[in-house]
Structure formats: structure tokens, C-alpha cells
Amino acid sequence: MTDQRVLITGSAGVVGTLMRPRLKRDGRVLRLLDLAPQTASDASEEIVTASVTDAEAMASACEGVDALIHLGGHSRENSWEATLDVNINGTQTVLEAARAAGVSRVILASSNHAVGFRRNDSDLPADSSPRPDTYYGVSKAAIEALGSLYHSRFGMDVIVIRIGSCFETPLPLGPRGLTTWLSPDDGARLFEACLSAPSPGYRLIWGVSDNTRRIYSLSEAEALGYKSLDDAEVYAEQLASKPAPTGAAAEYVGGPFCTAPLGVFNPL
Structure with a gap:
């Protein structure tokens, strides 16, 4: 049986690091691409040291790939120039390499910040139109649009995930994390569902x-096919003494990103 080869960009980042061990399967090879140094743990991993903005490197990385999980890029607010170069231009470079290589399944990491200025209403639809809260949020809205374009033009199956907050626990996020948390195990369940769903389209x-x-x-x-088995509420007691969001941070999906300075790196 031929191995399934899955390319993960940004594999040394926060989400990539959490997903790497959880997405290992018999019969699957993970091709791990990042600018940061990495070491293969065994023969089921292939290491590529490159930038998502490097068209030649991405073309090579996509060769023989069955599916692509695109996590690479700036994961927080940054200058417009850096955000445009890496998040938007980089994603187009990745998608074009995938198209040319015949990669039929692409999973793109978007963010709640693509709709950061939507109000915290219950059961917010996943396809709510963009209302970005930062340059970072704009880049995620652009990524979603690029995914739609590559599906419509080229028939590529593209699933865009608006990730809330994927950390080991919601504790670093304070009380807001009780709403936005994606547990690492649920994250792996979600990616597996995206990899295996038949003909999802866009x-x-x-x-x-x-x-x-x-x-x-x-x-x-x-x-x-996703089924969540985790709930951030188990951490509620530990966060009870932390100050709850107020003002725009409480009113809007983007939380503190809605009032943070544009173009300035924000660690959380």
C-alpha cells in the first residue's frame, strides 16, 4: 500500500508542533516544512527547511504530496509589509505550488480574527462574512478568498479552518480561552476529519x-465528521480569579485584538 504523504507548512509553529505527533499514522508520511530547524523523529517524517514565500522550494516540497495542511505564516499581528509578504503572498505561492503538483486536498489555517469585529453572538456561522480586526485578520480573510478561488478555478478540495485558540490549555488566554479553545486532541480530530472527508469542495x-x-x-x-471530545470548562476554576474581558474585548469575537495597535506584534 502506498503511503499517504501530507505536507505541513509551519510545522515548527505552535499549532504545527502540537499536531505533528498527533497526526502520525501507520501508512502516512509527514513532510514538515518550516524555516526553523527540525529533526525527523523516524522514517515517517521528512524535513524541509524553507519559506512559504519561496516558489521553487514550495514546488519541490509539493512533489508527491497527497494533502497539504498550510499553517505557515505570521500567527499574530505584524507590520503590513510582513503580513502581506508572508501570509498573503506566501499562501498564494503555496496554493500555486500545490495546484501545479496536482495536490487535490488543501487545508488552510484561518482564524477567528478574520471575523474579529463580529459580535459575540451564540452559534456564529462558520461562513460569516469577514470583519477583520487587524492586518493579521485581513490576511486570514485573504487566505480564505484565495482558497475559494483555487477551488472554483481548479477544482481543488479546500477546507478553511477558522481556528479559535489552539494551545495545550486555555490558561494562557485567560477567561476568553474558555470560549475560543481548540484542544490539541480535538485539533487532531478536526484535521483528520478534513483529510478524510470525501469530496468536500470548498x-x-x-x-x-x-x-x-x-x-x-x-x-x-x-x-x-468532526467530533469534539474536550471542553475548556474544566479549566474554569483555575481562571476564576483572572479579570474578565471588558469593553470591545468582551463585545467582539476578536477580543483584545480589536483595540490593539495595528501593525504591532502582539504575543497574544
């Missing part, structure tokens, strides 16, 4: 766990 889905305080619709992800 889909926008939320990437969150089934949290008690969830405001995001999971019906779109569940239609692909």
Missing part, C-alpha cells in the same frame, strides 16, 4: 472544541 469551518461557553457553530465541522 468549506469554511470553525476550529474550536465543544466548549460550554462556545459561541461558534460546530455544525459545519461536524458535517465533515
